[in-house]
Amino acid sequence: MGYLIETVYFLTAVLFIVGLKRMSHPTTARSGIVWAGGGMVLATLVSFAHPQITAHISVTNYVLMLIAIAIGGVIAWAGAKRVPMTAMPQMIAIYNGMGGGAAAAIAAVELLKDHGDHLPSNTILLMAVAGALIGAVAFSGSVVAFGKLQELKFFKDDAKFRFTGQQKVNAAIFGAAVVLGLIIALGHVFGGPLITLFFLLALAFGALMALPIGGADMPVVISLFNAFTGLAVALEGFVLGNSAMIIAGIIVGSSGTLLTLMMAKAMNRSVANVLFSNWAALGTGEAQAVTGSLKPMEPPDAAIQMAYASKVIIVPGYGMAVAQAQHKIWEMSKLLIERGATVKFAIHPVAGRMPGHMNVLLAEAGVPYDYIADLEEINEEFPTADVALVIGANDVVNPAARNDKSSPIYGMPILNVDHAKNVQVIKRGKGVGFAGIENALFFADNTRMVYGDAQKVVAALIQGIKDLG
Amino acid sequence: MEAVVAFFSPIYILMLAAILGYEIISRVPVILHTPLMSGTNFVHGIVLVGAMVALGQASTPLEQTIGFLGVLLGAGNAVGGYFVTERMLEMFKSSKEKGN
Numbered sequence: 001m002g003y004l005i006e007t008v009y010f011l012t013a014v015l016f017i018v019g020l021k022r023m024s025h026p027t028t029a030r031s032g033i034v035w036a037g038g039g040m041v042l043a044t045l046v047s048f049a050h051p052q053i054t055a056h057i058s059v060t061n062y063v064l065m066l067i068a069i070a071i072g073g074v075i076a077w078a079g080a081k082r083v084p085m086t087a088m089p090q091m092i093a094i095y096n097g098m099g100g101g102a103a104a105a106i107a108a109v110e111l112l113k114d115h116g117d118h119l120p121s122n123t124i125l126l127m128a129v130a131g132a133l134i135g136a137v138a139f140s141g142s143v144v145a146f147g148k149l150q151e152l153k154f155f156k157d158d159a160k161f162r163f164t165g166q167q168k169v170n171a172a173i174f175g176a177a178v179v180l181g182l183i184i185a186l187g188h189v190f191g192g193p194l195i196t197l198f199f200l201l202a203l204a205f206g207a208l209m210a211l212p213i214g215g216a217d218m219p220v221v222i223s224l225f226n227a228f229t230g231l232a233v234a235l236e237g238f239v240l241g242n243s244a245m246i247i248a249g250i251i252v253g254s255s256g257t258l259l260t261l262m263m264a265k266a267m268n269r270s271v272a273n274v275l276f277s278n279w280a281a282l283g284t285g286e287a288q289a290v291t292g293s294l295k296p297m298e299p300p301d302a303a304i305q306m307a308y309a310s311k312v313i314i315v316p317g318y319g320m321a322v323a324q325a326q327h328k329i330w331e332m333s334k335l336l337i338e339r340g341a342t343v344k345f346a347i348h349p350v351a352g353r354m355p356g357h358m359n360v361l362l363a364e365a366g367v368p369y370d371y372i373a374d375l376e377e378i379n380e381e382f383p384t385a386d387v388a389l390v391i392g393a394n395d396v397v398n399p400a401a402r403n404d405k406s407s408p409i410y411g412m413p414i415l416n417v418d419h420a421k422n423v424q425v426i427k428r429g430k431g432v433g434f435a436g437i438e439n440a441l442f443f444a445d446n447t448r449m450v451y452g453d454a455q456k457v458v459a460a461l462i463q464g465i466k467d468l469g
Numbered sequence: 470m471e472a473v474v475a476f477f478s479p480i481y482i483l484m485l486a487a488i489l490g491y492e493i494i495s496r497v498p499v500i501l502h503t504p505l506m507s508g509t510n511f512v513h514g515i516v517l518v519g520a521m522v523a524l525g526q527a528s529t530p531l532e533q534t535i536g537f538l539g540v541l542l543g544a545g546n547a548v549g550g551y552f553v554t555e556r557m558l559e560m561f562k563s564s565k566e567k568g569n
Contacts, residue, residue, distance in 0.1 A: 026498070065521055076544070254488070356499055
């Protein structure tokens with residue numbers, strides 16, 4: 001039986017790798033997840049006959065196993081099927097947290113169980129404890145991340161979770177958890193209050209780490225916790241001698257780390273900066289005063305300008321997705337394409353709530369991915385665009401990032417919307433973006449503000465274009 | 470000598486798997502970052518297998534409770550991770566596929 005199981009685990013690892021590889025290209029992405037899913041099903045089925053389980057066969061444990069898989073599976077399935085696309089980041093966070101929790105649970109059972117004469121080596125025990133610590137941190141941290149992105153009332157106010165000396169308190173809790181872990185692993189203390197305290201400290205540290213971080217930075221943190229869970233799974237894989245867990249865990253750990261760095265880079269910040277500071281504290285001084293005035297435009301006039309443009313670039317932001325305007329936007333784009341215009345969508349790397357999230361939201365509305373351009377490709381094209389339509393985006397089109405050294409967003413790569421011949425900005429009101437700063441683009445001579453709910457405004461634009469015949 | 474090989478082979482696995490993970494992600498276009506993060510999130514759902522082994526070995530009610538929770542959470546990770554990833558990926562289509 002041992003050979004069969006190891007063969008299947010090997011096959012699973014291959015299927016995961018092929019699956020991930022296929023997922024990294026748009027044309028094969030859909031089949032990638034199916035390959036990886038097949039690997040998961042095989043590994044799960046064969047594990048019912050794992051020698052470590054069959055050695056002390058227990059009907060109760062088998063029944064518990066089936067019930068747990070059924071409950072966990074059904075709840076997760078129902079959640080995954082129902083969640084709107086705008087809520088995808090927090091859904092990934094919660095499933096990631098579950099994986100971290102599972103890794104911590106494996107460690108707990110491995111430490112608590114009666115080892116008899118077969119006490120594992122200190123290396124293995126250290127790995128079990130390290131995996132438990134990382135897994136528990138990923139669990140509680142991800143739950144907090146979910147709560148914040150879901151905008152649950154309790155998590156609403158970031159400021160109430162910030163206090164002086166916070167970093168020191170966190171460091172002390174983390175240090176205490178590490179010391180306890182070392183005592184457990186090297187002193188072979190496997191029961192009693194010590195191990196409970198260890199897990200409580202680890203959980204507390206994860207939550208405290210995530211609590212003061214603002215919603216805009218959360219994707220980076222989720223990605224980091226994703227890498228953490230991968231690492232925890234790999235460590236517990238070593239403890240159990242399970243090669244599938246080791247390989248899958250390490251791949252996720254390293255790819256997750258890289259993804260985290262890429263996301264932080266797209267926001268022009270370091271990971272340490274995201275974790276240990278907050279947006280409001282950034283920036284060196286007063287931002288330059290914005291000159292000019294806001295010039296409103298009514299939807300019918302905006303529609304005329306749009307209808308006679310030969311090239312339109314649409315810059316969507318999270319505000320568009322919240323207003324569920326992406327379907328209307330695509331409807332309008334099709335009208336413009338029928339009239340002979342070129343339409344492109346320009347996506348900033350951090351548009352939406354994580355890199356690539358906006359692409360998912362546009363894909364949901366039916367926008368083909370070859371109409372969508374990223375920052376480097378599209379920035380050269382703005383000077384040739386007759387109309388750039390900004391909808392629900394703010395900081396990522398603020399020219400202050402290019403030319404105002406005192407601005408908190410200075411240096412962040414932005415979409416050069418201000419280079420377009422005409423700019424239309426659809427906006428709910430006169431408020432400022434996540435970074436809390438005025439946007440010089442809105443006051444520029446070639447910019448017109450179209451105020452109102454994104455969905456209603458776009459509906460009015462569609463009507464206006466149709467009226468022109 | 471055998472002990473040395475036994476000591477080093479996990480380290481080789483670790484190194485190669487780490488390089489592989491790095492390579493897979495480093496050439497990915499930004500448009501697939503979110504689905505791919507979700508995909509890697511699904512892949513670490515393999516923790517379910519370990520949780521099953523842990524529960525299978527449990528002999529006290531405490532161990533069984535923790536093991537049960539582990540399997541439940543692991544199953545949630547695997548199943549939830551799969552379906553959110555699939556939902557996202559099935560929406561990605563090119564203009565040619567749709568005949569627009």
